[in-house]
Amino acid sequence: MKLNPFTSKTYQEIWLKHFSDNPNPKQFPFIKDLLFFKHRFLPYYINSGRNMTNGVTYEIDSNVDNLEGKTQVIYDVPDYCETNEKLEKKNLKIWKVRQYKGFLADLSGFSSFEDYFQNTLHSKSRNKFRSTLKKFESCFDVKYVYYYGPISMEVYESMMANFKDLVESRYSNLKIDTTLINEWPFYHELVFQMLQEKKALIVSIEVSGKPISMSLAFLGENTLVGAVKAFNTDYYKFNVGHIEISKFIEWCFDYDMDVLDFSKGEYEYKTKWTNTxxxxxxxxxxxxxxxxxxxxxNLLVKYFELKQYLRDKNFNLFVAKTRFKIKNLGSKKENVLPFKILKVDTDFDVNQFELVSLNAEIKNYPFLKRLVLDGLYQKPEAFSGLKVYKSVENQSEKPKYAITGIKQKYLIQIL
Structure with missing residues:
Protein backbone atom coordinates (compact mmCIF):
# COMPACT_ATOMS: atom_id res chain seq x y z
CA MET A 1 0.00 0.00 0.00
CA LYS A 2 1.56 3.28 -1.10
CA LEU A 3 1.76 5.99 1.58
CA ASN A 4 0.25 3.68 4.19
CA PRO A 5 -1.82 5.85 6.59
CA PHE A 6 -0.93 3.63 9.55
CA THR A 7 2.80 4.23 9.11
CA SER A 8 2.35 7.99 8.70
CA LYS A 9 4.03 10.23 11.23
CA THR A 10 0.68 11.52 12.46
CA TYR A 11 -0.83 8.09 13.12
CA GLN A 12 2.23 6.60 14.79
CA GLU A 13 3.02 9.57 17.03
CA ILE A 14 -0.57 10.00 18.24
CA TRP A 15 -0.87 6.25 18.86
CA LEU A 16 2.35 6.22 20.89
CA LYS A 17 1.15 9.23 22.87
CA HIS A 18 -1.98 7.34 23.96
CA PHE A 19 -0.74 3.77 24.33
CA SER A 20 2.99 3.73 25.04
CA ASP A 21 4.71 4.56 28.31
CA ASN A 22 7.95 5.25 26.48
CA PRO A 23 8.13 8.83 25.16
CA ASN A 24 11.11 7.94 22.94
CA PRO A 25 10.13 5.37 20.30
CA LYS A 26 12.76 3.20 18.70
CA GLN A 27 13.45 3.23 14.97
CA PHE A 28 15.46 0.45 13.38
CA PRO A 29 17.40 1.70 10.33
CA PHE A 30 16.83 -1.53 8.37
CA ILE A 31 13.01 -1.29 8.71
CA LYS A 32 11.69 1.65 6.76
CA ASP A 33 8.85 3.88 8.01
CA LEU A 34 8.05 2.08 11.26
CA LEU A 35 8.44 3.24 14.86
CA PHE A 36 8.65 0.69 17.70
CA PHE A 37 8.28 0.58 21.45
CA LYS A 38 9.83 -1.98 23.77
CA HIS A 39 7.67 -4.47 25.63
CA ARG A 40 7.50 -3.47 29.25
CA PHE A 41 9.12 -6.66 30.54
CA LEU A 42 10.24 -8.87 27.66
CA PRO A 43 13.17 -8.38 25.24
CA TYR A 44 11.33 -7.51 22.04
CA TYR A 45 9.90 -4.47 20.24
CA ILE A 46 6.36 -3.90 18.93
CA ASN A 47 5.31 -1.69 16.03
CA SER A 48 3.50 1.55 16.76
CA GLY A 49 -0.20 0.89 16.27
CA ARG A 50 0.15 -2.68 17.47
CA ASN A 51 -3.08 -4.53 16.59
CA MET A 52 -5.15 -1.36 16.17
CA THR A 53 -4.13 -0.64 12.59
CA ASN A 54 -5.97 -1.99 9.57
CA GLY A 55 -2.91 -3.16 7.71
CA VAL A 56 0.77 -2.25 8.07
CA THR A 57 3.14 -2.40 5.12
CA TYR A 58 6.89 -1.90 5.34
CA GLU A 59 10.17 -2.43 3.51
CA ILE A 60 13.53 -3.87 4.48
CA ASP A 61 16.53 -1.70 3.65
CA SER A 62 19.11 -4.18 2.36
CA ASN A 63 21.88 -1.57 2.58
CA VAL A 64 21.81 -1.57 6.39
CA ASP A 65 24.02 -4.24 7.94
CA ASN A 66 23.46 -3.72 11.67
CA LEU A 67 20.44 -5.71 12.93
CA GLU A 68 21.31 -4.79 16.54
CA GLY A 69 20.58 -8.30 17.85
CA LYS A 70 16.94 -7.36 18.54
CA THR A 71 13.55 -8.98 17.95
CA GLN A 72 10.59 -7.12 16.44
CA VAL A 73 6.88 -7.91 16.14
CA ILE A 74 4.83 -6.26 13.39
CA TYR A 75 1.08 -6.87 13.63
CA ASP A 76 -1.45 -7.11 10.80
CA VAL A 77 0.75 -7.24 7.71
CA PRO A 78 -1.30 -8.09 4.59
CA ASP A 79 0.24 -10.88 2.54
CA TYR A 80 0.46 -8.59 -0.50
CA CYS A 81 3.11 -6.57 1.38
CA GLU A 82 6.48 -7.06 -0.27
CA THR A 83 9.30 -6.86 2.26
CA ASN A 84 12.18 -7.31 -0.17
CA GLU A 85 12.87 -10.74 1.29
CA LYS A 86 15.19 -11.61 -1.59
CA LEU A 87 17.39 -8.76 -0.42
CA GLU A 88 17.27 -9.66 3.26
CA LYS A 89 20.52 -10.11 5.06
CA LYS A 90 21.40 -13.70 5.81
CA ASN A 91 21.11 -12.97 9.56
CA LEU A 92 17.59 -11.52 9.30
CA LYS A 93 14.87 -14.09 9.90
CA ILE A 94 11.19 -13.24 9.28
CA TRP A 95 8.47 -15.59 10.51
CA LYS A 96 4.92 -15.04 9.26
CA VAL A 97 2.06 -16.26 11.43
CA ARG A 98 -1.41 -16.30 9.88
CA GLN A 99 -3.99 -14.10 11.57
CA TYR A 100 -7.17 -12.81 9.96
CA LYS A 101 -8.70 -13.06 6.53
CA GLY A 102 -8.96 -9.72 4.71
CA PHE A 103 -11.18 -8.52 1.87
CA LEU A 104 -10.88 -5.70 -0.65
CA ALA A 105 -12.60 -4.31 -3.71
CA ASP A 106 -10.12 -3.95 -6.55
CA LEU A 107 -11.67 -1.14 -8.60
CA SER A 108 -8.80 -0.68 -11.05
CA GLY A 109 -10.42 -2.62 -13.89
CA PHE A 110 -13.77 -0.79 -13.71
CA SER A 111 -14.92 2.54 -15.09
CA SER A 112 -17.64 3.48 -12.61
CA PHE A 113 -19.67 2.35 -9.62
CA GLU A 114 -22.34 0.94 -11.92
CA ASP A 115 -19.70 -1.03 -13.86
CA TYR A 116 -18.31 -2.54 -10.64
CA PHE A 117 -21.82 -3.14 -9.26
CA GLN A 118 -22.96 -5.00 -12.38
CA ASN A 119 -19.87 -7.20 -12.56
CA THR A 120 -19.38 -8.04 -8.87
CA LEU A 121 -22.80 -8.59 -7.27
CA HIS A 122 -25.12 -11.36 -8.43
CA SER A 123 -28.37 -10.31 -10.10
CA LYS A 124 -30.43 -11.29 -7.06
CA SER A 125 -28.23 -9.16 -4.77
CA ARG A 126 -28.35 -6.24 -7.21
CA ASN A 127 -32.14 -6.34 -7.40
CA LYS A 128 -32.50 -6.53 -3.63
CA PHE A 129 -30.07 -3.65 -3.14
CA ARG A 130 -31.87 -1.40 -5.62
CA SER A 131 -35.25 -2.26 -4.12
CA THR A 132 -34.10 -1.63 -0.55
CA LEU A 133 -32.36 1.64 -1.48
CA LYS A 134 -35.54 2.87 -3.19
CA LYS A 135 -37.60 1.98 -0.12
CA PHE A 136 -35.13 3.67 2.22
CA GLU A 137 -34.96 6.92 0.28
CA SER A 138 -38.73 7.05 -0.26
CA CYS A 139 -39.57 6.41 3.40
CA PHE A 140 -37.14 8.84 5.02
CA ASP A 141 -35.60 12.27 4.61
CA VAL A 142 -32.13 10.91 3.76
CA LYS A 143 -28.86 12.80 3.41
CA TYR A 144 -25.39 11.39 2.73
CA VAL A 145 -22.65 13.44 4.40
CA TYR A 146 -18.92 13.10 3.66
CA TYR A 147 -16.36 14.47 6.12
CA TYR A 148 -13.10 14.89 4.24
CA GLY A 149 -10.58 17.69 4.61
CA PRO A 150 -10.49 20.62 7.08
CA ILE A 151 -13.39 20.75 9.54
CA SER A 152 -14.31 23.18 12.32
CA MET A 153 -13.91 21.94 15.88
CA GLU A 154 -17.58 22.62 16.61
CA VAL A 155 -18.77 20.45 13.72
CA TYR A 156 -16.14 17.82 14.55
CA GLU A 157 -17.15 17.53 18.22
CA SER A 158 -20.80 17.04 17.30
CA MET A 159 -19.98 14.50 14.60
CA MET A 160 -17.71 12.42 16.85
CA ALA A 161 -20.24 12.48 19.71
CA ASN A 162 -22.84 11.01 17.34
CA PHE A 163 -20.33 8.44 16.13
CA LYS A 164 -19.50 7.35 19.68
CA ASP A 165 -23.21 7.01 20.54
CA LEU A 166 -23.71 4.72 17.53
CA VAL A 167 -20.71 2.57 18.49
CA GLU A 168 -21.90 2.20 22.10
CA SER A 169 -25.43 1.34 21.02
CA ARG A 170 -24.30 -1.13 18.35
CA TYR A 171 -22.05 -3.19 20.63
CA SER A 172 -24.59 -3.06 23.43
CA ASN A 173 -27.15 -4.61 21.07
CA LEU A 174 -24.62 -7.26 20.07
CA LYS A 175 -23.88 -7.88 23.77
CA ILE A 176 -20.15 -7.80 22.99
CA ASP A 177 -17.55 -5.92 25.00
CA THR A 178 -15.50 -3.59 22.81
CA THR A 179 -12.26 -1.74 23.49
CA LEU A 180 -13.35 1.03 21.12
CA ILE A 181 -14.91 3.14 23.86
CA ASN A 182 -11.75 3.09 25.99
CA GLU A 183 -9.78 3.87 22.82
CA TRP A 184 -12.08 6.74 21.81
CA PRO A 185 -9.80 9.56 23.12
CA PHE A 186 -7.16 8.26 20.68
CA TYR A 187 -9.58 8.26 17.75
CA HIS A 188 -10.91 11.66 18.80
CA GLU A 189 -7.47 13.24 18.53
CA LEU A 190 -6.30 11.19 15.55
CA VAL A 191 -9.26 11.60 13.21
CA PHE A 192 -9.35 15.39 13.55
CA GLN A 193 -5.72 15.65 12.47
CA MET A 194 -6.07 13.02 9.73
CA LEU A 195 -9.10 14.85 8.31
CA GLN A 196 -7.07 18.06 8.10
CA GLU A 197 -4.39 16.16 6.18
CA LYS A 198 -7.00 14.47 3.93
CA LYS A 199 -5.89 11.08 5.19
CA ALA A 200 -9.26 10.17 6.70
CA LEU A 201 -12.87 10.02 5.50
CA ILE A 202 -16.09 9.63 7.45
CA VAL A 203 -19.32 8.77 5.66
CA SER A 204 -22.51 9.50 7.58
CA ILE A 205 -26.03 8.51 6.57
CA GLU A 206 -28.53 10.90 8.14
CA VAL A 207 -32.28 10.60 8.54
CA SER A 208 -34.01 13.90 9.30
CA GLY A 209 -30.62 15.37 10.20
CA LYS A 210 -29.62 12.62 12.66
CA PRO A 211 -26.88 10.05 11.83
CA ILE A 212 -28.12 6.47 11.73
CA SER A 213 -24.92 5.00 10.25
CA MET A 214 -21.32 6.21 10.33
CA SER A 215 -18.07 4.74 9.07
CA LEU A 216 -14.43 5.81 9.31
CA ALA A 217 -11.80 5.01 6.70
CA PHE A 218 -8.17 6.04 6.19
CA LEU A 219 -6.49 6.96 2.91
CA GLY A 220 -3.31 5.77 1.29
CA GLU A 221 -2.12 7.10 -2.05
CA ASN A 222 -4.67 5.13 -4.06
CA THR A 223 -6.34 3.04 -1.35
CA LEU A 224 -9.20 3.65 1.06
CA VAL A 225 -9.10 1.42 4.16
CA GLY A 226 -12.17 0.86 6.35
CA ALA A 227 -11.57 1.12 10.10
CA VAL A 228 -14.59 1.73 12.38
CA LYS A 229 -18.29 1.44 11.52
CA ALA A 230 -21.58 1.41 13.40
CA PHE A 231 -25.27 1.81 12.62
CA ASN A 232 -28.63 2.14 14.35
CA THR A 233 -30.16 -1.34 14.38
CA ASP A 234 -33.68 0.10 14.23
CA TYR A 235 -32.97 0.47 10.49
CA TYR A 236 -31.69 -3.09 10.10
CA LYS A 237 -34.31 -4.05 7.48
CA PHE A 238 -33.14 -1.24 5.21
CA ASN A 239 -29.59 -2.62 4.96
CA VAL A 240 -27.97 0.74 5.69
CA GLY A 241 -24.58 -0.99 5.96
CA HIS A 242 -24.79 -2.01 2.31
CA ILE A 243 -25.97 1.46 1.30
CA GLU A 244 -22.98 2.93 3.12
CA ILE A 245 -20.60 0.62 1.23
CA SER A 246 -22.07 1.77 -2.08
CA LYS A 247 -21.37 5.37 -1.09
CA PHE A 248 -17.75 4.50 -0.27
CA ILE A 249 -17.32 2.86 -3.67
CA GLU A 250 -18.89 5.84 -5.44
CA TRP A 251 -16.51 8.12 -3.53
CA CYS A 252 -13.54 5.97 -4.58
CA PHE A 253 -14.43 6.41 -8.25
CA ASP A 254 -14.94 10.15 -7.79
CA TYR A 255 -11.50 10.49 -6.17
CA ASP A 256 -9.59 8.00 -8.35
CA MET A 257 -9.00 5.37 -5.67
CA ASP A 258 -8.05 1.96 -7.07
CA VAL A 259 -8.77 -0.08 -3.94
CA LEU A 260 -11.41 -0.08 -1.19
CA ASP A 261 -9.96 -2.28 1.54
CA PHE A 262 -12.56 -3.70 3.93
CA SER A 263 -9.75 -4.84 6.24
CA LYS A 264 -9.81 -7.81 8.61
CA GLY A 265 -12.81 -9.88 9.60
CA GLU A 266 -15.16 -12.06 7.57
CA TYR A 267 -18.71 -10.78 7.29
CA GLU A 268 -21.53 -11.29 4.80
CA TYR A 269 -21.40 -7.73 3.49
CA LYS A 270 -17.70 -8.04 2.71
CA THR A 271 -18.00 -11.26 0.73
CA LYS A 272 -20.88 -9.74 -1.24
CA TRP A 273 -19.18 -6.46 -2.24
CA THR A 274 -15.53 -7.53 -2.66
CA ASN A 275 -13.63 -9.31 -5.41
CA THR A 276 -10.31 -10.07 -3.70
CA ASN A 298 10.75 -18.69 18.32
CA LEU A 299 8.74 -18.27 21.53
CA LEU A 300 6.76 -15.39 20.04
CA VAL A 301 5.89 -17.47 16.99
CA LYS A 302 4.50 -20.24 19.23
CA TYR A 303 2.55 -17.65 21.20
CA PHE A 304 0.91 -16.13 18.10
CA GLU A 305 0.17 -19.57 16.66
CA LEU A 306 -1.66 -20.43 19.89
CA LYS A 307 -3.62 -17.16 19.74
CA GLN A 308 -4.66 -17.91 16.18
CA TYR A 309 -5.73 -21.43 17.12
CA LEU A 310 -8.00 -19.99 19.83
CA ARG A 311 -9.28 -17.36 17.41
CA ASP A 312 -10.16 -20.07 14.90
CA LYS A 313 -12.21 -21.71 17.66
CA ASN A 314 -14.04 -18.37 18.27
CA PHE A 315 -12.57 -18.17 21.76
CA ASN A 316 -12.03 -14.41 21.39
CA LEU A 317 -15.76 -13.91 20.69
CA PHE A 318 -16.58 -15.99 23.78
CA VAL A 319 -14.26 -13.78 25.86
CA ALA A 320 -15.79 -10.56 24.48
CA LYS A 321 -19.33 -11.74 25.28
CA THR A 322 -18.28 -12.90 28.75
CA ARG A 323 -16.63 -9.55 29.50
CA PHE A 324 -19.83 -7.80 28.43
CA LYS A 325 -21.90 -9.93 30.83
CA ILE A 326 -19.51 -9.30 33.72
CA LYS A 327 -19.40 -5.55 33.10
CA ASN A 328 -23.19 -5.39 33.02
CA LEU A 329 -23.90 -7.49 36.10
CA GLY A 330 -26.52 -5.73 38.18
CA SER A 331 -27.29 -3.14 35.49
CA LYS A 332 -30.84 -2.48 34.42
CA LYS A 333 -31.81 -4.81 31.61
CA GLU A 334 -33.40 -3.48 28.45
CA ASN A 335 -37.16 -3.48 28.77
CA VAL A 336 -38.00 -6.02 26.06
CA LEU A 337 -41.50 -7.37 26.56
CA PRO A 338 -43.49 -9.91 24.57
CA PHE A 339 -45.87 -8.41 22.03
CA LYS A 340 -48.11 -9.33 19.13
CA ILE A 341 -49.13 -7.45 16.02
CA LEU A 342 -52.82 -7.35 15.13
CA LYS A 343 -54.36 -6.32 11.83
CA VAL A 344 -57.01 -3.63 11.89
CA ASP A 345 -59.69 -4.13 9.24
CA THR A 346 -61.88 -1.24 10.31
CA ASP A 347 -61.33 2.14 11.94
CA PHE A 348 -60.42 1.84 15.60
CA ASP A 349 -62.25 3.81 18.28
CA VAL A 350 -60.22 7.00 18.64
CA ASN A 351 -61.87 7.62 22.02
CA GLN A 352 -59.86 4.70 23.36
CA PHE A 353 -56.52 6.09 22.08
CA GLU A 354 -54.45 9.24 22.28
CA LEU A 355 -51.93 10.59 19.73
CA VAL A 356 -48.37 10.19 21.05
CA SER A 357 -44.77 10.73 19.94
CA LEU A 358 -42.95 7.56 18.91
CA ASN A 359 -39.66 8.95 20.23
CA ALA A 360 -41.27 9.55 23.63
CA GLU A 361 -42.72 6.05 23.80
CA ILE A 362 -39.48 4.24 22.96
CA LYS A 363 -38.05 5.42 26.27
CA ASN A 364 -40.29 2.81 27.90
CA TYR A 365 -40.38 0.34 25.01
CA PRO A 366 -37.08 0.61 23.06
CA PHE A 367 -38.10 -2.12 20.62
CA LEU A 368 -41.17 -0.18 19.48
CA LYS A 369 -39.42 1.90 16.82
CA ARG A 370 -37.81 -1.19 15.32
CA LEU A 371 -41.27 -2.76 14.93
CA VAL A 372 -42.64 0.36 13.26
CA LEU A 373 -39.70 0.59 10.85
CA ASP A 374 -39.96 -3.12 10.01
CA GLY A 375 -43.61 -2.52 9.12
CA LEU A 376 -42.56 0.44 7.00
CA TYR A 377 -40.17 -1.79 5.09
CA GLN A 378 -43.02 -4.17 4.24
CA LYS A 379 -45.31 -1.34 3.09
CA PRO A 380 -43.15 1.65 2.18
CA GLU A 381 -44.47 5.16 2.65
CA ALA A 382 -43.16 8.39 4.16
CA PHE A 383 -42.24 7.90 7.81
CA SER A 384 -43.20 11.52 8.48
CA GLY A 385 -46.80 10.69 7.56
CA LEU A 386 -47.22 7.94 10.16
CA LYS A 387 -49.26 8.54 13.27
CA VAL A 388 -48.86 6.60 16.50
CA TYR A 389 -51.75 6.27 18.96
CA LYS A 390 -51.56 4.82 22.45
CA SER A 391 -54.48 3.19 24.19
CA VAL A 392 -55.93 5.01 27.19
CA GLU A 393 -55.62 2.15 29.65
CA ASN A 394 -55.70 1.51 33.36
CA GLN A 395 -52.37 1.52 35.16
CA SER A 396 -52.54 -2.26 35.53
CA GLU A 397 -52.96 -2.86 31.81
CA LYS A 398 -50.27 -3.08 29.14
CA PRO A 399 -50.77 -0.54 26.35
CA LYS A 400 -51.78 -1.04 22.74
CA TYR A 401 -50.29 1.11 19.99
CA ALA A 402 -52.16 1.87 16.79
CA ILE A 403 -49.93 2.67 13.80
CA THR A 404 -51.68 4.44 10.93
CA GLY A 405 -50.63 5.91 7.61
CA ILE A 406 -51.62 5.79 3.98
CA LYS A 407 -50.70 2.09 3.76
CA GLN A 408 -50.33 1.21 7.45
CA LYS A 409 -53.04 0.26 9.90
CA TYR A 410 -52.21 -2.21 12.63
CA LEU A 411 -52.03 -2.63 16.40
CA ILE A 412 -49.03 -3.52 18.52
CA GLN A 413 -50.21 -5.19 21.70
CA ILE A 414 -47.70 -5.23 24.56
CA LEU A 415 -48.27 -8.48 26.50
Missing amino acids: EYVYNCHVLCDSSSMTSRTTG
Missing part, protein backbone atom coordinates in the same frame (compact mmCIF):
# COMPACT_ATOMS: atom_id res chain seq x y z
CA GLU A 277 -9.34 -11.97 -0.55
CA TYR A 278 -6.03 -11.89 1.26
CA VAL A 279 -4.54 -12.88 4.62
CA TYR A 280 -3.13 -10.80 7.45
CA ASN A 281 0.04 -12.13 9.04
CA CYS A 282 1.90 -11.26 12.18
CA HIS A 283 5.59 -10.82 11.31
CA VAL A 284 8.24 -11.76 13.85
CA LEU A 285 11.72 -10.53 12.90
CA CYS A 286 14.89 -11.62 14.60
CA ASP A 287 18.65 -11.36 14.26
CA SER A 288 19.55 -15.02 13.82
CA SER A 289 23.15 -14.32 14.83
CA SER A 290 21.89 -13.51 18.35
CA MET A 291 20.81 -16.43 20.54
CA THR A 292 18.60 -14.15 22.65
CA SER A 293 16.88 -12.69 19.59
CA ARG A 294 16.48 -16.13 17.97
CA THR A 295 15.03 -17.70 21.14
CA THR A 296 12.66 -14.79 21.73
CA GLY A 297 11.49 -14.97 18.12
